[in-house]
Every structure is written in structure tokens, then in C-alpha cells.
Amino acid sequence: MSNQLRKIRRNGAKKLVKDFRKTMANEIKQKFNMFDRIPEGCMICNTPFDRNSKEMAFSWKVFVKQDEIRLYCPECFEKGEKMVEKLKEMKDGV
Numbered sequence: 001m002s003n004q005l006r007k008i009r010r011n012g013a014k015k016l017v018k019d020f021r022k023t024m025a026n027e028i029k030q031k032f033n034m035f036d037r038i039p040e041g042c043m044i045c046n047t048p049f050d051r052n053s054k055e056m057a058f059s060w061k062v063f064v065k066q067d068e069i070r071l072y073c074p075e076c077f078e079k080g081e082k083m084v085e086k087l088k089e090m091k092d093g094v
């Protein structure tokens with residue numbers, strides 16, 4: 001009898017650990033889901049983005065707009081910023 005009880009208890013603990021691991025895995029998956037959806041390259045010049053490169057991860061610009069993820073390489077981002085500045089200047093000039 002006691003043997004059986006121990007078995008049940010052991011299985012219960014195993015299940016708990018399994019459930020816990022499952023929950024953790026799901027949470028991690030959800031967090032990385034966004035990462036998975038990052039485009040493969042720059043939206044403007046199509047330079048491929050290397051997800052394993054820490055340098056790229058820090059220098060490239062990622063914008064999340066609702067469900068859409070936009071990715072720009074540093075060069076295109078700089079160009080874009082300059083264009084925004086120019087547009088501002090144009091507006092101010094009017």
C-alpha cells in the first residue's frame with residue numbers, strides 16, 4: 001500500500017515539474033516569438049540581418065508598430081532621420 005502511495009506521490013511531483021517546465025517554455029517561446037518575427041533584413045536596402053550578431057542587434061533599429069515589426073540598418077536609419085530633419089526644416093521654412 002505504502003509503496004503505491006509513494007509511486008503516486010512521485011508521479012504527482014513529476015507532473016508538477018513537467019507542467020512548470022511547460023509553462024516556462026511557453027513563456028520563453030512567447031518572448032522569442034517576437035524575435036522570430038523580426039524581418040530578415042533591412043526594410044529599405046535589404047541588407048541581411050544576422051540575428052546571432054550582437055553588434056547588429058545593438059546597432060540596427062527595430063520598430064514595433066502594433067503587430068508589424070520594421071527593421072532598419074544603421075545607414076538607412078540615419079538617412080531616414082536626416083530626411084525627417086529635412087522635412088522639418090522644409091516645414092519650418094514655410
Ligand SMILES: [Zn+2]
Pocket residue numbers: 042043044045046047072073074075076077
Ligand atoms: Zn538599410
